[in-house]
Amino acid sequence: MESALDEIVQEFLVESYDSLDKLERDLVSLERSPDDTALIAGIFRNLHTLKGCCGYLGFEKLERVSHAGENLLGRLREGSLSVNAEVTDTLLNVNDAVRLLLTQIEQDGKEGDFDTQALSARVRILISGECAPAAAPAPAEADREEPLAPGLQSEAPAGSLSQSTIRVDVGLLDELMNLVGELVLARNQLLQHTSRFEDGSLQSTGQRLNHITTELQARIMKTRMQPIGNVWHKLPRLVRDTAATCGKQVTMSMEGQDTELDRTILEAIKDPLTHIVRNAIDHGIEAPHRRTLSSKPAEGRLVLRAFHEGGQVNIEIVDDGGGVDVDRVRQRARGCGIAAPDTLARMSDREITQLIFHPGFSTADEVTNVSGRGVGMDVVKTNIEEIGGQVEIESVLGQGATVKIRIPLTLAIIPALIVICGGQRFALPQVSLHELVRLEGAAARSGIERVHGVPVYRLRGKLLPIVYLSRALGMPDPAPVPEEDLELNIVVLQGGDQRFGLVVDAILDTEEIVVKPLSGRLKGLAVYAGSTIMGDGLIALILDAQGLAQRAGLNAGATARALSRLSEAQEQASGADKQVLLLVQVGERRVAMPLSAVSRLEEFPADAIERVGQDLVVQYRGGILPLLPLKSLLGGSGSIGDGDGLLRVVVRAVKDGVVGLVVDQILDIVAESFETHPVQSDPLVEGYAVILSRVTELLDIEAVLRSADIGFIGTAA
Amino acid sequence: MSDSVQICTFYLDDLLLGIDVQQVQEVIRYQPMTPVPLAPPVVAGLINLRGQIVTATDLRLLLGMAPTDFSAARPMNVVIRNEVGTVSLLVDEIGDVIEVSAADFEPSPSTLPHALRTISVGVYKLPRALLLLLNTDELITSGSSQAAAA
Numbered sequence: 001m002e003s004a005l006d007e008i009v010q011e012f013l014v015e016s017y018d019s020l021d022k023l024e025r026d027l028v029s030l031e032r033s034p035d036d037t038a039l040i041a042g043i044f045r046n047l048h049t050l051k052g053c054c055g056y057l058g059f060e061k062l063e064r065v066s067h068a069g070e071n072l073l074g075r076l077r078e079g080s081l082s083v084n085a086e087v088t089d090t091l092l093n094v095n096d097a098v099r100l101l102l103t104q105i106e107q108d109g110k111e112g113d114f115d116t117q118a119l120s121a122r123v124r125i126l127i128s129g130e131c132a133p134a135a136a137p138a139p140a141e142a143d144r145e146e147p148l149a150p151g152l153q154s155e156a157p158a159g160s161l162s163q164s165t166i167r168v169d170v171g172l173l174d175e176l177m178n179l180v181g182e183l184v185l186a187r188n189q190l191l192q193h194t195s196r197f198e199d200g201s202l203q204s205t206g207q208r209l210n211h212i213t214t215e216l217q218a219r220i221m222k223t224r225m226q227p228i229g230n231v232w233h234k235l236p237r238l239v240r241d242t243a244a245t246c247g248k249q250v251t252m253s254m255e256g257q258d259t260e261l262d263r264t265i266l267e268a269i270k271d272p273l274t275h276i277v278r279n280a281i282d283h284g285i286e287a288p289h290r291r292t293l294s295s296k297p298a299e300g301r302l303v304l305r306a307f308h309e310g311g312q313v314n315i316e317i318v319d320d321g322g323g324v325d326v327d328r329v330r331q332r333a334r335g336c337g338i339a340a341p342d343t344l345a346r347m348s349d350r351e352i353t354q355l356i357f358h359p360g361f362s363t364a365d366e367v368t369n370v371s372g373r374g375v376g377m378d379v380v381k382t383n384i385e386e387i388g389g390q391v392e393i394e395s396v397l398g399q400g401a402t403v404k405i406r407i408p409l410t411l412a413i414i415p416a417l418i419v420i421c422g423g424q425r426f427a428l429p430q431v432s433l434h435e436l437v438r439l440e441g442a443a444a445r446s447g448i449e450r451v452h453g454v455p456v457y458r459l460r461g462k463l464l465p466i467v468y469l470s471r472a473l474g475m476p477d478p479a480p481v482p483e484e485d486l487e488l489n490i491v492v493l494q495g496g497d498q499r500f501g502l503v504v505d506a507i508l509d510t511e512e513i514v515v516k517p518l519s520g521r522l523k524g525l526a527v528y529a530g531s532t533i534m535g536d537g538l539i540a541l542i543l544d545a546q547g548l549a550q551r552a553g554l555n556a557g558a559t560a561r562a563l564s565r566l567s568e569a570q571e572q573a574s575g576a577d578k579q580v581l582l583l584v585q586v587g588e589r590r591v592a593m594p595l596s597a598v599s600r601l602e603e604f605p606a607d608a609i610e611r612v613g614q615d616l617v618v619q620y621r622g623g624i625l626p627l628l629p630l631k632s633l634l635g636g637s638g639s640i641g642d643g644d645g646l647l648r649v650v651v652r653a654v655k656d657g658v659v660g661l662v663v664d665q666i667l668d669i670v671a672e673s674f675e676t677h678p679v680q681s682d683p684l685v686e687g688y689a690v691i692l693s694r695v696t697e698l699l700d701i702e703a704v705l706r707s708a709d710i711g712f713i714g715t716a717a
Numbered sequence: 718m719s720d721s722v723q724i725c726t727f728y729l730d731d732l733l734l735g736i737d738v739q740q741v742q743e744v745i746r747y748q749p750m751t752p753v754p755l756a757p758p759v760v761a762g763l764i765n766l767r768g769q770i771v772t773a774t775d776l777r778l779l780l781g782m783a784p785t786d787f788s789a790a791r792p793m794n795v796v797i798r799n800e801v802g803t804v805s806l807l808v809d810e811i812g813d814v815i816e817v818s819a820a821d822f823e824p825s826p827s828t829l830p831h832a833l834r835t836i837s838v839g840v841y842k843l844p845r846a847l848l849l850l851l852n853t854d855e856l857i858t859s860g861s862s863q864a865a866a867a
Contacts, residue, residue, distance in 0.1 A: 182768035424752065473754035516770045519802045520857065521760050522753060531751075531763060531770050539751040539763045539770055 006109075008233050012053050013106055014165055019046050020099055027091050034083030043091075044073040050098070056237075061111045062101045068116075068123040069094035075127055090122055170263070173223050180213075180220045181514045181533065187213045188535050221413070222260070228306045228315070229257030231270050235277055239302060242281045249288050249299040250281055259306040261313055265407055268387045269315070272380040276317050276403050277302065279377065284321030284401055294398065296320065308409075315405040324395035326352050333358070353393055357381040388414070388431040414515055416532075416542065418508040419491060422475040425540040426504075427513050427532055428491060432545035434499065436507060437490040444488040448503075450600040452666055457490060457501050464492065465500045467552040469543075472527065478505060495549030502548065511535075515542060527551050581672060583696065584650065585665035586630045592691060593650070593699045599658065600651040601666055609647065618647075618660070625651070629662045633704060634684060654705060661704070668692070683707070720819040724841070726812035726848060727795055729777055733812065733848050735841070740853040742798045744811055747791035748773075758784065761807055764794065771796060773805040774856070781832040797853050804857045817841045817848070825849070 026043045030036065047070050054063040069091060075081035097119055104112040187209055194206040232254055243250040261269075285291075285300030292298050303318040326349045333355050334341055344352070357377045384391045389407035408414060408431065416427040437459065439447040448455045448466055455466040470477060490501040513532040522528065526547035534540050580595040608618045609627065616627040627649065649660040674689040676698060684707060686700040724735035725744070743766075750762025750773055761775040773794060778784050785792055785807055792807035824839045836855045841848040 178768045185768075422754075424754075475754055518772075519770075520772055520804065521774075522756055522772060525753070525755055527755060528753075533765050533768065533770065537765055538749060539765050541751065541753060541763075 007227075007229060009057060009105065009109070011230075012057060013102055016050055016053070016098070016102055018167065019050055020095060020102070022046060023095050024092070027088060027095065030083055030091075031085070031088045037077070040073065040076050040083075044070065044077055047073060047094075059101070059105065059111055061114060061116050062098060062105075064116050065094055065097045065101065065119060068120045069098075072123050072126060081127070087126060090119075090126055093119060094123075168223075170224075173220070176220050177224070177514075180217050183213055184217060185533065185535065185537055189537075224262050225260035226263050226266055227258045227260055228266065228313075229254070231266055231273060232257050232304060235273070235304070238274060238277060239281065242278050243285075243300075246282050247287060248281060248285050250285055250302055251299055252302045252304065254304045256306040257304075259308060259313060260409075261407070262409060265313075265387055265409075268383060269389075269405070269407065272383045272391075272405075273315070273317075275377070275380050277304075280317055280319040280321065280401070280403070284319040284323075286322050312406050312408055315407070317403045317405075318400065319402075320400040323397045323399055323401050324353050324356065324393065325397060329353065329355055350394075353395055356393065357391065388429065390431075413512055415510055416513045417491065417510050418534075418540065419469075419489070419504040420506040420508065421469040421473070421504045422478070423505075425508070425534065425538075426469070427511075427540050427542045428493070428502075428545070429529065429542065430510065432493050432495065434492040434494060437492060437501065438507075439488040439490070441486060444486040447488060450602060451669075452601045453603050459492065459501070464490075465498070465552075466490070466503060467500055467548060468503045469548075470503075470505075472548055472552050493545040493548070495545035495547070498549045500549055500552070513540075513542070579672065579674075580669065581691065582650065582669055583667040583691065584630075584648075584663040585667055586634055586663050589634065590667070590691075590694055590696045591630070591634075591663070591699050592689075592696045593701055595669060597652060597701045598650055599653045602649045602651055602660070604647040604649060606647050616662075618649075620651075620658075620660075623657075625649075625658055625660045627660045627662050628704065630699075630704070631662070631664065633707065634682070652701065652705075659705065721816050722819070723814055723816050724848065724850065725795065725814050727793070727806075727808040728810040728812060729780065729782065729808055732780070733843075733846050734776075734808070735812075735815075735848045735850050736795065736797055736806075736853055737850070738814055740797050740799060742796040742803060745794045745796065748794055750787075761785065761787070764805060766796065766803075766805075769803065771803050771805045773807055776806045776808060779832065779836055779856070781830055797856065799854055799857050801854075801858050806856065815843070815848075817843070822850075 023043060023046050026039060026046070030039055030043065033039065047066050051063055051066040051070055054060075054066060072081070072087065072091060072094075076083060076087065081087065097114070097116070101111055101114060104110065104114065191206055191210060194202050197203075235254075236252055239250055239252045280302055281300075285302070286294075286296075288298040291300065301318075301320045303316075305314075305316040305318065307314050329352050330344050330347075333339055333344055333352070338355060338358050339347075357380070381391055384405055384407065387407060389405060391403065391405045393401055393403050395401035415430040417430060417433055419426050419428060437457070448457055450456070451463070455468070456463045457466050458464070469475075489504050489507050491504060491507065492499065492501050511534075513534075515530045515532060517523075517530050518525070518528055527544055528547070529542040529544040531539050531541050581592040582595050582598055582601075583590065583592050585591075602620070604618050604620075609616050610618065612624070612626075616629065617624045618627060619625075627647075648663050648666050650663060650666075651658055651660050670692060672689075672691050674691055676687040676689050678687045679685050679697070682697075684700055684703050686698045686703075688695055688697050690696070723738040725738045725741045726733060726735045728734070745766075748764040748766075750764055752762045753760055759775050759778045761773045764771050764773050775785050790809070792809060793811055794805040795808055795811070796803060796805045798804070821842045822839055823842065825834050825837050826840070827834075829837070833849070836852050838850045838852045841850060
C-alpha cells in the first residue's frame with residue numbers, strides 16, 4: 001500500500017508542477033489583461049483542481065494555501081474585486097508557497113513546518129478590503145516587504161521529478177508506433193536480402209539492427225502502457241462511500257496494481273470496474289449483522305487482483321459476500337422473461353450465474369440508489385467485449401463471488417489468424433476464434449448439410465451455422481475442384497451471442513498484427529474491424545466476427561431461430577424419451593417424419609423440374625434427384641410446389657443415392673413425446689398423434705419409398 | 718502575387734484537373750492495391766503509404782466516367798489530405814505544377830454534370846486549356862458521409 005500511495009503522490013507532484021507553471025504564466029498575463037474573464041476562470045479551475053488533490057491526499061497546509069488563493073480568485077471571478085498589482089502579487093505568492101510545499105513533500109513526503117498564516121491573513125485582508133477599501137491598503141502595504149514564502153521566490157529549485165518526466169502528446173506516441181511498425185517491416189525485408197550474401201560484417205550488422213528494432217518496438221509499446229493502479233486509485237473512495245450508503249462495512253485490498261495496460265484499454269475498463277465494485281458491495285457483501293449471523297467477520301472483504309497471463313491481462317474482483325443465489329437468479333430470470341422455463345431448468349448453475357450479465361436482469365429486490373435499475377452488468381459485459389475482452393462470474397453461495405475479466409494487453413497490436421479467401425489475405429482476431437476444423441475429400445463434400453437451405457455443420461453433435469466468407473463478402477465462388485483435392489477449412493468464431501463456422505479457402509498462420517482503423521468511405525462496413533500491414537508491405541483487412549454474423553443474417557434472421565430451435569429440440573430429445581420430428585404441410589394435412597430420416601432440406605425453383613419418363617427430377621449437386629410429390633402420393637390433387645415458384649424438398653438418403661419428397665411447406669422441427677394412434681385407411685401413414693396441439697400424421701417413409709416405385713435412384717451424392 | 722495559387726495538375730483522358738498544391742501530400746506511381754470487398758465501387762482499394770493506410774479512390778467513377786480497368790491501366794496516385802484524413806486519387810497522367818491567377822477563375826458552369834459540380838470548385842482559364850479545380854474537402858469528407866449512408 002505504501003508504494004501505491006507513493007506512486008499517487010509522485011504523480012500528483014508531477015501534475016501539480018505542470019499546473020503551477022501554467023498558473024504562473026497565466027497570472028502574469030492576467031496582470032497585462034486584467035479584464036480577461038476567461039483567463040480568470042481558467043486560473044480558478046486550475047487552482048481548484050490542485051486544491052481538490054491536496055484534500056484527497058491529506059496535505060492540509062497545501063490545501064489551506066490553495067484555498068486562500070481560490071477565495072481571492074473567486075472574488076475576481078465575481079467581479080467584486082478587480083485585478084491590480086497587489087492582487088497579482090498575492091496570487092503569485094500563493095503560487096510560490098504551493099511550489100515550496102510541493103518541493104518539501106517531494107523531499108520527505110511531509111509538508112514541513114511552513115507557516116501559512118501570513119499568506120492566509122493577507123488574502124483575508126485583500127478580500128475584506130472590498131468592504132473597507134480605505135483600511136485595506138495600509139496593512140497590505142505593511143506586509144509587503146515580508147517574505148511570504150521564505151527562502152523562496154520564483155527561482156525555486158525545481159523538483160527533480162518535474163525534470164525526469166515529461167508529458168508527451170499521445171498522438172506523437174501513435175506516430176512513433178506507426179514508424180516503428182514500418183521499421184519492423186523494413187528490417188524484415190532487409191534481413192531477407194542480407195541472408196543471401198556471405199558477407200560476415202553485413203550479417204552481423206543485420207543482426208544488430210534486428211535486435212535494436214525489436215527492443216525499440218518493445219519500448220515504444222511500453223510508452224503507451226500505464227499501470228492499472230491509475231484506475232484503481234479512485235476506487236477506495238468509491239468503496240467507502242458506497243459501503244456507507246448501503247450501511248455495510250468493507251475493506252478493500254489490491255494486488256498487482258503495477259500491472260500495465262494500454263492506455264486506451266485502461267480508459268475503457270474504468271466504468272465497468274466501478275460498476276462491478278459497486279455491485280459487489282450492494283449485492284454481494286451482506287449487512288454486518290447478517291455476516292455475524294453466518295459467522296463471518298462483520299467487515300466484508302473486497303480484493304482487486306490484476307495479473308498477466310497468456311498475453312492477456314486478468315482482473316479479478318473478489319468479494320466474500322453472499323455469492324450468487326442460483327435459485328433466485330433462475331426465478332428472477334423467469335420473471336424477467338429472459339429465458340423459457342424449460343430452458344432455464346436445463347441450464348447448469350454456472351450458466352445460470354452468467355445470466356446476471358443479461359440485459360434487463362437484476363436480482364435486487366428493491367431498486368436502491370446504488371444499483372438495481374436493470375442496467376448495469378449487461379453494460380459491463382458489452383463494454384468489455386467491445387475491447388475484445390471477456391467477463392464471467394464465479395460464485396459459491398454463502399462464501400462470495402469472483403468477477404473475472406480477461407482483456408487484451410493492447411488494442412494496437414493483436415494476435416490474429418491469417419486466412420485466404422478469393423486469393424486475398426484476411427486477418428481474424430484471435431479473441432473471437434474458437435477452433436479450426438478441416439475437412440478433406442468426401443468429408444468436405446458431405447460435411448456441410450442444409451436445414452431449409454441454410455448450411456450447417458455438425459460439430460461434435462451440435463449444429464454450427466456455416467458462413468462462406470467468399471459469399472458474405474460478395475466475392476465470386478471458387479472454381480470447383482475434384483473431390484480428392486477438395487478441402488474445407490472452417491474457422492469457428494464467436495460473433496456476439498452466436499457461434500458460427502466461417503468457411504475460408506486456406507488458413508495460414510497466427511501473427512501479431514498492428515491494427516489500423518479504416519477511414520472515410522470504409523468506416524460504415526461492419527464486417528471489417530480495421531486493416532493491417534503484412535510482412536511483405538501489402539495490406540490485409542481485419543474481419544469482425546460480429547459484423548460477419550450480422551451480415552450473414554445469423555443473429556436476427558429466421559434461420560437463426562430455426563437453428564436454435566433445432567439444437568434446442570435435439571437437446572431436449574437427448575434428455576427425455578422424445579423424438580425429433582420434422583413437421584411439414586402437405587395440402588390440408590400436417591405430416592411429421594423423424595428428423596433422423598432426413599438428410600437435407602432444399603428449395604428449388606419450380607422451373608428447374610425436368611422429366612425422365614414418368615418421373616420428375618431436378619439437377620442436384622452434379623447429379624439427378626428424383627422427386628416424389630407427397631401430395632399426390634397421399635391422394636391429394638393440385639399442382640406441386642407453392643405459389644411462390646419454389647419447391648420445398650425433403651431430401652432422404654436411400655441405399656444407392658437420394659430421393660426428394662416434395663412438400664408444400666416446411667413448418668417446424670420439434671422434440672415431442674407423443675402417443676401414436678394407429679391408422680388403417682392409409683398404408684403410407686404409420687399413425688397419427690397430437691403434436692403442438694394439432695393432429696399430425698406420422699409418415700412411414702419406407703412405405704412411401706416402396707409405393708412410389710421409383711424408376712431409378714438419384715445419382716447425386 | 719498574393720492572388721495567384723499553385724495548382725498540381727493531372728489528367729483523366731483529356732480532362733485537365735487540378736488540386737491546390739497545398740493540399741497535395743505527394744504524388745506517387747502506381748501502387749499495388751488491396752481490394753475491399755463490399756466497399757462502394759469508387760473505392761479501388763487500399764495502399765500502403767509508408768505505414769499509413771490510404772484509400773485509393775477511382776476518380777473516374779466520381780466524375781461519372783467509365784471505371785478504371787485495372788487489368789490494363791496502372792494509374793498514378795495523387796495523395797491529398799485535409800484535417801479529416803488522407804485519400805489517394807487515381808489518375809491517368811500527372812501534369813505540371815502551374816501557377817494560376819485568381820483573375821482567371823470562374824465558378825463551374827451550371828451545365829456541368831451534377832457529379833462533377835459537387836466535387837469541383839471552378840474553372841481556371843489557361844491560355845490553351847481549361848483547368849477544372851477539384852474540391853479537396855468534398856473528395857475526402859463526402860466519402861465518409863456516403864459510407865455512413867450506405
